[in-house]
Amino acid sequence: MDSIAVTYAMMDPVMTVARPVSAFITAFVAGVAENLFSFRKDAPPAVPDLSCPVDSCCDGVGCDPKVHRNHHSFNEKLRAGLKFAVTDLWGDMAPWFFLGLLLAGLITVLIPDDIFSRYLGSGLPAMLLMLAVGIPLYICATASTPIAAALILKGVSPGAALVFLLAGPATNMASITVLLGTMGKRATAIYLASIAVCSVLLGLAVDQVYIALGISAKAVAGQAAEIFPEWVQWAATLMVIAISVKPTALKMKSLLEKKGQAGEAVTEKKEPAAEAMPAPRMGNPLPAVQSCSGAT
Amino acid sequence: MEFIVKVLSEARHLLLDAAMYILFGLLVSGLFRVFLNPNSVARHLGNGRFLSVFKAALIGVPIPL
Numbered sequence: 457m458d459s460i461a462v463t464y465a466m467m468d469p470v471m472t473v474a475r476p477v478s479a480f481i482t483a484f485v486a487g488v489a490e491n492l493f494s495f496r497k498d499a500p501p502a503v504p505d506l507s508c509p510v511d512s513c514c515d516g517v518g519c520d521p522k523v524h525r526n527h528h529s530f531n532e533k534l535r536a537g538l539k540f541a542v543t544d545l546w547g548d549m550a551p552w553f554f555l556g557l558l559l560a561g562l563i564t565v566l567i568p569d570d571i572f573s574r575y576l577g578s579g580l581p582a583m584l585l586m587l588a589v590g591i592p593l594y595i596c597a598t599a600s601t602p603i604a605a606a607l608i609l610k611g612v613s614p615g616a617a618l619v620f621l622l623a624g625p626a627t628n629m630a631s632i633t634v635l636l637g638t639m640g641k642r643a644t645a646i647y648l649a650s651i652a653v654c655s656v657l658l659g660l661a662v663d664q665v666y667i668a669l670g671i672s673a674k675a676v677a678g679q680a681a682e683i684f685p686e687w688v689q690w691a692a693t694l695m696v697i698a699i700s701v702k703p704t705a706l707k708m709k710s711l712l713e714k715k716g717q718a719g720e721a722v723t724e725k726k727e728p729a730a731e732a733m734p735a736p737r738m739g740n741p742l743p744a745v746q747s748c749s750g751a752t
Numbered sequence: 753m754e755f756i757v758k759v760l761s762e763a764r765h766l767l768l769d770a771a772m773y774i775l776f777g778l779l780v781s782g783l784f785r786v787f788l789n790p791n792s793v794a795r796h797l798g799n800g801r802f803l804s805v806f807k808a809a810l811i812g813v814p815i816p817l
Contacts (some may be wrong), residue, residue, distance in 0.1 A: 461773035461774070461777045480813045484806060491802075537784075540785045541782030546778055557767055560763065561763035601770070602766040684772050692772040692774075693771040
């Protein structure tokens with residue numbers, strides 16, 4: 457949701473529609489491909505986490521949902537939801553988003569305006585390059601958006617940018633290694649192949665849509681945001697920064713500490729476990745803590 | 753030095769554009785968290801070969817991961 461909104465802010469309406477639709481198709485194909493190759497009829501049914509999201513007053517096992525319904529007022533729930541969004545969700549995303557912002561700024565400044573349009577604006581080669589960059593990159597959906605916007609402004613075709621938007625967040629080296637460990641080589645290969653094939657096909661399709669509609673993505677990139685007056689943008693920016701300082705500082709601190717004990721705990725990355733399989737195994741559909749990655 | 757300033761100014765520009773939408777997305781996802789019933793989620797997504805994947809993908813698209 458977040459990334460859809462950000463896509464609208466930084467790109468154009470066509471991309472805003474194309475991105476979630478493509479992500480849906482990619483996720484569906486990957487999930488079905490996975491299920492077709494490794495479906496087990498005797499697999500145990502998923503166990504939902506029924507514990508109370510407000511203050512864990514109920515564990516959801518010895519507590520009737522009908523009784524629990526009256527435990528919290530609407531306001532309490534609202535506050536708990538907002539707290540979850542700001543601390544847990546944004547807490548995980550913030551460091552990656554700011555890293556993405558910096559990378560996007562770098563791309564904008566470093567790469568000459570015409571390099572992509574001259575060497576690889578569109579077509580299959582551009583998409584394969586985007587795959588090669590996007591698959592190993594550890595980046596989340598929200599953070600990949602400014603990079604894709606910068607690429608479009610540099611003359612990359614919207615389809616190729618879409619390939620980056622799909623392959624970037626869906627995969628990274630860490631999640632690939634976790635997938636290899638938990639699901640095996642075959643499942644990992646199926647997953648990666650589904651994403652690669654789907655995103656390239658969808659990228660080509662989106663380029664055709666732009667051609668058919670006769671619009672250029674370059675011209676409209678970044679205009680959607682101007683529906684907000686500048687002071688609203690600044691107020692929102694200050695709020696985003698306010699809720700980002702703590703998680704970003706913590707992340708940097710833990711990174712520095714990790715570097716201190718180099719070689720010891722380098723492989724110990726616990727985040728990818730939760731997002732390793734977006735579609736096929738929904739054992740815990742809404743885990744309490746999400747890492748910053750995913751199809752959209 | 754001038755280079756760093758340029759990069760940061762580009763980043764600031766992008767942040768201004770995105771900030772309002774980030775807040776909006778966070779609000780919606782916070783509401784998901786407290787008002788969705790995990791039981792019905794499990795009933796719809798727990799098992800099945802195609803339908804569960806279809807629903808999971810459909811739901812997964814707007815969830816901010």
